[in-house]
Amino acid sequence: MNGRSLLTQGLKYGFVALLDAAALWAVIALLFRGDYILLAVLGIGTLLLNFVILSRRAYPLRFLLPGLVFLFAMVVYPIGYTVNVSLTNLQTGNLLTKAQVIAQLEGRYYLPPQPETFTFWAFRNAQGKLALILTASDGRTFLSQGNELVPVDLSDPRFVRGEDGTVTSFDGYTRLTLPEVYQSLGALEALDLRLGEEHVRLTSVREFGTFLRKYQYLPDQDAVLDLETNVTYYAKEGYFTSPDGVRIEPGFQIYVGFRNYLDVLTNPGIRADFTRVFGWTLAWSFLSVFFSFAVGLGFAYLLNDPYVRGRFVYRSLLIIPYAMPAFISALVWAGMFNTDLGVINRVLGDLFGVKVRWLQDPMWARTALIFINVWLTYPYMMIVSLGALQSISQELFEAARVDGATSWQRFWRITMPLLWVSVAPLLIGSFAFTFNNFTIIWLVTAGRPAVLGAATPAGATDILISWTYRLAFEGERGNQLGLASAVSIIIFIIIAVISAVNFRFTRALEDVSRSV
Amino acid sequence: MRKLVGILMALTVGLVVFAQAPKLVIWADDTRAPVLRDIAREFTAATGVAVEVVEIAYDQIRGQFITAAPTGQGPDIIVGAHDWVGELAANGLLEPINFGAKLAEFSASAVQAFSYGGQNYGVPQGTENIAIIYNKALVPEMPETWDELLEFAREITDPTKPMYALVFQNGPDPYHWFPMLSACGGYVFGTNPDGSLNPCDVGLANEGALRGAQLFADMIAEGLLPSGVSWDTMRALFFGGNAAMVISGPWLVADTVAAGIDYGIAMIPSIRCADGSYGVPKPFIGVQGFMVSSFSQNKILAADFLLNYVATTDAMLALYERNPRPPAHLPTFEIVSSDPDIAAWGLQGQYGIPMPNIPEMASVWGAWSDAQSLIANGQATPEQALQEAVAKIKAALKCE
Numbered sequence: 001m002n003g004r005s006l007l008t009q010g011l012k013y014g015f016v017a018l019l020d021a022a023a024l025w026a027v028i029a030l031l032f033r034g035d036y037i038l039l040a041v042l043g044i045g046t047l048l049l050n051f052v053i054l055s056r057r058a059y060p061l062r063f064l065l066p067g068l069v070f071l072f073a074m075v076v077y078p079i080g081y082t083v084n085v086s087l088t089n090l091q092t093g094n095l096l097t098k099a100q101v102i103a104q105l106e107g108r109y110y111l112p113p114q115p116e117t118f119t120f121w122a123f124r125n126a127q128g129k130l131a132l133i134l135t136a137s138d139g140r141t142f143l144s145q146g147n148e149l150v151p152v153d154l155s156d157p158r159f160v161r162g163e164d165g166t167v168t169s170f171d172g173y174t175r176l177t178l179p180e181v182y183q184s185l186g187a188l189e190a191l192d193l194r195l196g197e198e199h200v201r202l203t204s205v206r207e208f209g210t211f212l213r214k215y216q217y218l219p220d221q222d223a224v225l226d227l228e229t230n231v232t233y234y235a236k237e238g239y240f241t242s243p244d245g246v247r248i249e250p251g252f253q254i255y256v257g258f259r260n261y262l263d264v265l266t267n268p269g270i271r272a273d274f275t276r277v278f279g280w281t282l283a284w285s286f287l288s289v290f291f292s293f294a295v296g297l298g299f300a301y302l303l304n305d306p307y308v309r310g311r312f313v314y315r316s317l318l319i320i321p322y323a324m325p326a327f328i329s330a331l332v333w334a335g336m337f338n339t340d341l342g343v344i345n346r347v348l349g350d351l352f353g354v355k356v357r358w359l360q361d362p363m364w365a366r367t368a369l370i371f372i373n374v375w376l377t378y379p380y381m382m383i384v385s386l387g388a389l390q391s392i393s394q395e396l397f398e399a400a401r402v403d404g405a406t407s408w409q410r411f412w413r414i415t416m417p418l419l420w421v422s423v424a425p426l427l428i429g430s431f432a433f434t435f436n437n438f439t440i441i442w443l444v445t446a447g448r449p450a451v452l453g454a455a456t457p458a459g460a461t462d463i464l465i466s467w468t469y470r471l472a473f474e475g476e477r478g479n480q481l482g483l484a485s486a487v488s489i490i491i492f493i494i495i496a497v498i499s500a501v502n503f504r505f506t507r508a509l510e511d512v513s514r515s516v
Numbered sequence: 517m518r519k520l521v522g523i524l525m526a527l528t529v530g531l532v533v534f535a536q537a538p539k540l541v542i543w544a545d546d547t548r549a550p551v552l553r554d555i556a557r558e559f560t561a562a563t564g565v566a567v568e569v570v571e572i573a574y575d576q577i578r579g580q581f582i583t584a585a586p587t588g589q590g591p592d593i594i595v596g597a598h599d600w601v602g603e604l605a606a607n608g609l610l611e612p613i614n615f616g617a618k619l620a621e622f623s624a625s626a627v628q629a630f631s632y633g634g635q636n637y638g639v640p641q642g643t644e645n646i647a648i649i650y651n652k653a654l655v656p657e658m659p660e661t662w663d664e665l666l667e668f669a670r671e672i673t674d675p676t677k678p679m680y681a682l683v684f685q686n687g688p689d690p691y692h693w694f695p696m697l698s699a700c701g702g703y704v705f706g707t708n709p710d711g712s713l714n715p716c717d718v719g720l721a722n723e724g725a726l727r728g729a730q731l732f733a734d735m736i737a738e739g740l741l742p743s744g745v746s747w748d749t750m751r752a753l754f755f756g757g758n759a760a761m762v763i764s765g766p767w768l769v770a771d772t773v774a775a776g777i778d779y780g781i782a783m784i785p786s787i788r789c790a791d792g793s794y795g796v797p798k799p800f801i802g803v804q805g806f807m808v809s810s811f812s813q814n815k816i817l818a819a820d821f822l823l824n825y826v827a828t829t830d831a832m833l834a835l836y837e838r839n840p841r842p843p844a845h846l847p848t849f850e851i852v853s854s855d856p857d858i859a860a861w862g863l864q865g866q867y868g869i870p871m872p873n874i875p876e877m878a879s880v881w882g883a884w885s886d887a888q889s890l891i892a893n894g895q896a897t898p899e900q901a902l903q904e905a906v907a908k909i910k911a912a913l914k915c916e
Contacts, residue, residue, distance in 0.1 A: 360893040
């Protein structure tokens, strides 16, 4: 074995060792957190990586694996996660797991009829065990033994007194200074001392107080008993609910099956607005892509002409809208389209004396949105078209010219078909992106102008995704993530179908172009 | 092999024990983080407990907290607004705060703003509400009633310049619109006999609200009020001397000073109601403060830090100076109340209503905004638009 392969071998095993060490650390962390699904995924993934790196037979996989890992992490996992959420009732009030809610409720206390407070001295022995001496407001003193508080007489000589007369140590326990008390607060806070029926718990850095337990979980009935009022709250629809319908907050997450999907598909209000929103979404995507491609291609065609001077300068200038962050441009455009104060209406008013109700009238708002989106996206189309145009062989044009084709004919018979092959998939991508372009809609109109009489908050310029946002976050108590996920999955299916149909369509064109 | 496992276990247990040495983690925005770091140094010196102040953009804190807290990775204390309390408490993420004797040091309404379901969930720090900020060079005498305001507006409004008497964010923006609706009795949620809010009693289309909304519609129709005004437009008009007054809050003051405007703060003019009396516009009150996570392992420590180290005049004054809003801590308020701006905000604020903090508020904003935009665009009468909004809110909240 020569030195170089020894080095690569060393690097390889070093890499595997590092990877496995990291994985092992993560596995232990996950084990303690009880996150078994992620644990399984991580374990299987690590074994797979080891196999791929160490096995000779899996050599080609080495180059595919990074891509597959990212595909899983960025695409498969989020979709799986969204599907999972769409089957739950995750929303405001139903965020925690049932176990977390039970733990929280069992940690709730209420004040007894005669609450008592205690000042305390905390002690620790050499083994690190804590002991407490509590003094009640009436002067009675108690010593903690395990979790029990027993009355104690501090005049007993085993209690060693300091200069100020307070107990400083006893039975090998020494008193904690205030900073030491602060360091032990975690342990003190976790203490649940008992004094008869009452619980004695830390209430502040200097005091303990008496409490009674508020709730007890009854596993056999899957219910929570309120020990103060003796009412039983049964687990129902993600809340512990009393027989007369009173719910204990917080609620918990439960699986609700396909209820979110059924809510979307059967809700008459949602169905009524769906057609309108879907129609506008299609029109918005199609018109945006169509016009931005037309404008981009137009510029590209001009700039591709060797007779145009200063092409480089024009090209750079025309890319600026693309280089500007869309957030800024969209907000600037929204300001310029303001009916009363915007510069566009000022110019139109001065020149023609008209006042267009941009962003207030449904049709004009839609026009303005498409205009803004074309402005933002045509440079992309221009760049793409420029590249495609330059790859078309000039011989074809010369041959066509010799055959007497007009420039119009050359464009439609040679340029377009050849261009289409490389550009069509990108247009489909743009279409899918525009279909879900929440940012522009939200920044410019936020889906408005509103539609009078709409059953759901669906404005005239709402596209499916912005409407989803409003349905999920402007309804009930906000953050209906289960419902939002269900709608996202439905939109995902719609886009998948549209894209599939589009790809079929373009594949047909590919065949045509091959036979040119 | 067994030895290896043993070593690993020992290491992990060591880590867990180590993690139990108390340490406070605070999520705060950029205005409060530096002050909190100073307070934390003092706290660490006195108690030996480490405090980590993490700076997070204000509008990110709530969302990140909701994500992080249930996993146990969240902070012990967050800085936030009182209207987050409903959502956070309903999700079981907040720990009630036991003020003890400290309660008397806080403005009762500010503490009330942070309460939900009968529990206090926050230590209030600063309050804020909107009022009129006017340009003294353009307003010779501040109108006291809306009628006087209209008179003044008719005098100086000139859309070609442009010049407006009054501008406020309305594109749509119900927060800045609410004072007009509330002057004669409009409200968002009514109250139950026990003082809690009743989400099924929506008062946004009652007689008083409609009166204010009609005034708004008339001003736009007459050309006295530009519609579709965003935050940027409002600033541009006011700072450019194109608007004599704006309805805005303390957050606009620093930039107003920077723009070189000789400003005054005044009450929003009163609106004449149906019975002939004048109603004072009631803005929403917002309260900012500190909340303790229910997933904190150091709740007592967190409360101790907040009540004994933050709720002091020194600390509250330092927080005030970074971001001057009327303090909710009364001894601190006494000290700063001689500041004319603070006094002026307070004048309007005493009529204010805490913005509802129940999570049901999420259903209100969208429908309410739609109604405002329909009215501003002249697509619907105030009555049509607001009644529809109320119906939508009630439907979203599954009332009746």
